[in-house]
Amino acid sequence: MSDFDINQFKIKLEPLYETQSNEVELYTAAYNAKLPVMVKGPTGCGKSRFIEHMAHKLDKPIITVSCNEDITASDLIGRFLLDTNGTRWVDGPLTLAARHGAICYLDEIVEARQDTMVVIHSLTDHRRELMLDKKGELVKAHSDFQLVISYNPGYQSLMKDLKQSTKQRFTGMDFDYANAELEASIVVKESGVDTNIATKLVKLAHATRNLVGHGLDEGASTRLLNYAGTLIALGVGVKDACNMALICPITDDAEIRTTMSGAIDAIFD
Amino acid sequence: MQSLIKSSLDSMADQHQSLNCSFNTVQRVFAANIEQATQKLSEQSLIEYYKGAEFLAKIGQGDALSIAFLKIMPWVGEFYGDGSIQKIVDFTYQKISRTPNKGAVEPFLNSFIDVVEHTNNAQLDEYLDLIEYHLSKTTFSVHGIHDTHTSPSLIAILTNMHLLLEQLEFEGIYEWINYGLKYFQDHPERQEEYFSLSSADSKAVFQRQRKGLLFSDVEREINLFQRALWKTDFMYAPYSPNFEKLEHLHPYLEDSVIRLPDIYEPLNGIDACKRYMALVAHLIVHHQFTTKIVADNVSPQQRFFTEIFEDARVEYLAIQIYPGLKNLWLSLIPIVDEFDCDDKHQSCLRHRAIMLTRALLDKNHPYKNQIILDYVEKFKALMSAEETRTLDSLSLGLGYLIKTRSASDTLASIYFENTEVTYRDDNRSMWLFIEEFDEEDNIFEHQKRSEDDEEGIEVIPPHYYDEWDYAYESYKPDWAAVYERLHSHTNASKIEQILDKHSTLVKQLKKVLDLLKPQNKKRLRYQEEGAELDLDIALRSVIDIKNGSPQPDTRINVDFEHDSRSVSVLLLLDLSESLNEVVEQSGQTILELSQEAVSLLAWAVEQLGDNFAIAGFNSDTRKKVMYYHIKGYNEHWDDAVKARLADLKAEFSTRMGAAIRHGAHYLDLQQSDKKLMLILTDGEPADIDVHDSKILIQDTHKAVQEAQQKGMYPYCISLDKKADEYIADIFGSHYSVIDRIESLPQELPKLFLSLTK
Numbered sequence A: 001m002s003d004f005d006i007n008q009f010k011i012k013l014e015p016l017y018e019t020q021s022n023e024v025e026l027y028t029a030a031y032n033a034k035l036p037v038m039v040k041g042p043t044g045c046g047k048s049r050f051i052e053h054m055a056h057k058l059d060k061p062i063i064t065v066s067c068n069e070d071i072t073a074s075d076l077i078g079r080f081l082l083d084t085n086g087t088r089w090v091d092g093p094l095t096l097a098a099r100h101g102a103i104c105y106l107d108e109i110v111e112a113r114q115d116t117m118v119v120i121h122s123l124t125d126h127r128r129e130l131m132l133d134k135k136g137e138l139v140k141a142h143s144d145f146q147l148v149i150s151y152n153p154g155y156q157s158l159m160k161d162l163k164q165s166t167k168q169r170f171t172g173m174d175f176d177y178a179n180a181e182l183e184a185s186i187v188v189k190e191s192g193v194d195t196n197i198a199t200k201l202v203k204l205a206h207a208t209r210n211l212v213g214h215g216l217d218e219g220a221s222t223r224l225l226n227y228a229g230t231l232i233a234l235g236v237g238v239k240d241a242c243n244m245a246l247i248c249p250i251t252d253d254a255e256i257r258t259t260m261s262g263a264i265d266a267i268f269d
Numbered sequence B: 001m002q003s004l005i006k007s008s009l010d011s012m013a014d015q016h017q018s019l020n021c022s023f024n025t026v027q028r029v030f031a032a033n034i035e036q037a038t039q040k041l042s043e044q045s046l047i048e049y050y051k052g053a054e055f056l057a058k059i060g061q062g063d064a065l066s067i068a069f070l071k072i073m074p075w076v077g078e079f080y081g082d083g084s085i086q087k088i089v090d091f092t093y094q095k096i097s098r099t100p101n102k103g104a105v106e107p108f109l110n111s112f113i114d115v116v117e118h119t120n121n122a123q124l125d126e127y128l129d130l131i132e133y134h135l136s137k138t139t140f141s142v143h144g145i146h147d148t149h150t151s152p153s154l155i156a157i158l159t160n161m162h163l164l165l166e167q168l169e170f171e172g173i174y175e176w177i178n179y180g181l182k183y184f185q186d187h188p189e190r191q192e193e194y195f196s197l198s199s200a201d202s203k204a205v206f207q208r209q210r211k212g213l214l215f216s217d218v219e220r221e222i223n224l225f226q227r228a229l230w231k232t233d234f235m236y237a238p239y240s241p242n243f244e245k246l247e248h249l250h251p252y253l254e255d256s257v258i259r260l261p262d263i264y265e266p267l268n269g270i271d272a273c274k275r276y277m278a279l280v281a282h283l284i285v286h287h288q289f290t291t292k293i294v295a296d297n298v299s300p301q302q303r304f305f306t307e308i309f310e311d312a313r314v315e316y317l318a319i320q321i322y323p324g325l326k327n328l329w330l331s332l333i334p335i336v337d338e339f340d341c342d343d344k345h346q347s348c349l350r351h352r353a354i355m356l357t358r359a360l361l362d363k364n365h366p367y368k369n370q371i372i373l374d375y376v377e378k379f380k381a382l383m384s385a386e387e388t389r390t391l392d393s394l395s396l397g398l399g400y401l402i403k404t405r406s407a408s409d410t411l412a413s414i415y416f417e418n419t420e421v422t423y424r425d426d427n428r429s430m431w432l433f434i435e436e437f438d439e440e441d442n443i444f445e446h447q448k449r450s451e452d453d454e455e456g457i458e459v460i461p462p463h464y465y466d467e468w469d470y471a472y473e474s475y476k477p478d479w480a481a482v483y484e485r486l487h488s489h490t491n492a493s494k495i496e497q498i499l500d501k502h503s504t505l506v507k508q509l510k511k512v513l514d515l516l517k518p519q520n521k522k523r524l525r526y527q528e529e530g531a532e533l534d535l536d537i538a539l540r541s542v543i544d545i546k547n548g549s550p551q552p553d554t555r556i557n558v559d560f561e562h563d564s565r566s567v568s569v570l571l572l573l574d575l576s577e578s579l580n581e582v583v584e585q586s587g588q589t590i591l592e593l594s595q596e597a598v599s600l601l602a603w604a605v606e607q608l609g610d611n612f613a614i615a616g617f618n619s620d621t622r623k624k625v626m627y628y629h630i631k632g633y634n635e636h637w638d639d640a641v642k643a644r645l646a647d648l649k650a651e652f653s654t655r656m657g658a659a660i661r662h663g664a665h666y667l668d669l670q671q672s673d674k675k676l677m678l679i680l681t682d683g684e685p686a687d688i689d690v691h692d693s694k695i696l697i698q699d700t701h702k703a704v705q706e707a708q709q710k711g712m713y714p715y716c717i718s719l720d721k722k723a724d725e726y727i728a729d730i731f732g733s734h735y736s737v738i739d740r741i742e743s744l745p746q747e748l749p750k751l752f753l754s755l756t757k
């Protein structure tokens, strides 16, 4: 156990991140104080990218857990597995991060069932410790350990929302899609299309974002724009690429698709 | 005297054979038309022409028939060829003149003006068959005496032939006729009303047969389109050009409402939906970039050209943002032949205008005219400036008119063909009339108001729903007009008091609710992955391993699953007059009891977090079914909602089918696994314009079935003691009757909870 190398979780190459405002300073301050951070914002607007970028900048390992409905407390903490000698304890990602000192990033936390998340409580207050009750061990968090969660408020439904008692344990940082110019420059850098195409892709994304609440839960994300740009850079026709990367993934509604194909025709000549 | 006239007529027509007819009036018309007839008709047809005119003067219907005949038949004979005139004469005599429908002969002959225009030259028989069909079905015999009664509607249908042939195919006309026959064969007055296209249902059936795509079929797409590209949400008021009786009505945007044609056919390869997009885009960019300018000192011709530059200017600006609009618009702007208009004999104003229109937008335009080219340059220069204004369009417009003005501009004969840009509006929004009284506007305003009812806030046009007619086993199309409104409101505190009054009940409900809340977990054993080790199973596996079993069971965990609720609920309240009745036991009206019950239910559902809406309805004939939104799906149980619920009023009747259809429309849009529609009513469906009570019962039954087919679960809570007589016919087994009305506040929430457990 002691020869476990947490440094394998360090990010080697600097992830490209275009700063939107003073988020780098804010996050650095929170990290230095080891305050838990909640990054809020729509899907694909750069939350994860930002945290990776910061982990690299601060030169700390980062362990990311993508949450989903089936995730359980043991998936985070660890569990006994069977082997030929009986059973063997294996640390979960949360325990690993706490024990060895890493940023633990729980991505899309609302996707997990709320009762699962109760396990993080003791790590987020002054105690900074984690009880492995099945194993009978109390893990004191390493001084480099920090907990970060991401959360998409647009997703909110009465069934799927963070408990107040969970929310109140985090500092919050709001993220949104970058402004049109910045977003276009991200697309240029990430996908290799020219500024003209990138600007139009961003316009199309804005068109989809205008439909949120009118048949769309979320508009097209920066991530999808990058996909579309990548396809175009590879020689796929612009309209096909938009349909494949921007429209098809976000809606099955035939009427919205008709509208969006009208919008594509209006934006690209 | 007479012989004098005759001889002079003879000399006028002397190179032609004379017409053997004693009416001077006929002779005069003959003289005026024979020249044309000789030019148009073959020798054979000309003989038919003479014979027909002479014959029709002798069958005892005076001179009118021959006069109409002489005027129209040259075109008919020319178009349909030899034998056609004779055929029409025979038909006239045998099928119309010798029947009680004599009076229809003249309109019949006159109808050929339009028939020639809207049919092809092989369709004469088809037209005659159509008339014969209508005639035979509407000229009815009583007690076996044949053809004794005049067709009440033949003249009416003949007079509307231009509309019918212009807008419908023959097949569609038959459909429209058959509908009228089915309902009004035995009802002369209504039959006439129907066939003169003046009743609402006649228009509705007509509309349905029209060629093209109805706006209502793409309304949502267009709505989303304006929202996606401009974040606007203008409403629409579609018009049917022919019923508005306003010639050349153009689209326009005024008071946040877009007026547009209710139907479009594809044009130049642009499908109807795209045409609507082109139209809406043009209107919105006007809204964005056009500022009103004073019109009083600007002549109509000056305005005309100013508008062309302004249209081009706003479109240019829009294209900077959405370049793809250019191709869309260009495909809808006609190209004319530069030298097609002869400005010696006709006004070329529109011809010049359409060329300019094209040239301003299309850099590959075909025109060589130097003035056009100059103004395209001027326009380009203007648009390269940082900022442009509507006034700049005015100066370009004035200048262009001065350069191109021609004496023939005012001629009555105007070059019109292919000069209309259908997606563009009439630009009324760019002019400010300070002094002039704009008559046209006012007539229109007036008409719009009188269509609406007294409240004058009917900006949202009604939704029309079909209604089921059990006797004919078919739907009556667009029969019921449903108007939706936000319910009026008053002080929300009334609802708080109600909840206080029922505080014990509220406590009881809380317990039930807790059980229903989605924390409930189900245990799932035999999981590969899970929350906990399932010791029993795990031990068994360990033993298997120790015993050297090659394949121990790896499904050794237990997991837990949520019993999650994904429910949308619509509570639909009957708000008809009868709810004002006082319930003896409690001294409250049914309405007050409903209000209490709904408050409790709404509170309970809010606790559960189900997606929940409340609406009320009543009706005053099929023309006015009111649908009131009390709580929207997206709203919380807050003061705004309570204030509306506090103001419930009961009036009018209960056209339940239409209300269910409208409610279902919205419930269907909700994204949840289960969709429940609760209908709270105190009686059977009824309305004052329906006398056979079975009609609305059967229609409601249909509406319920329609909702069920879409996956909804309609359920009725009836307060009518006599409900057993009819309610199962409507809702099958999905209903409960609450006998003790005063217990409704307790019963309703419980019923809901048990339905959704």
Ligand SMILES: Nc1ncnc2c1ncn2[C@@H]1O[C@H](COP(=O)(O)OP(=O)(O)O)[C@@H](O)[C@H]1O
Binding pocket: A016, A017, A018, A019, A020, A041, A042, A043, A044, A045, A046, A047, A048, A049, A050, A150, A178, A186, A190, A222, A223, A226
């Ligand atoms: N500010 C940014 N700088 C660089 N890339 C960005 C930025 N914002 C978004 N992106 C791009 O968007 C994609 C999705 O971002 P991601 O961080 O995965 O979204 P989220 O975590 O918010 O769902 C990234 O892969 C990246 O290409």
Ligand SMILES: [Mg+2]
Binding pocket: B282, B286, B311, B424, B425, B426, B427
């Ligand atoms: Mg215009």
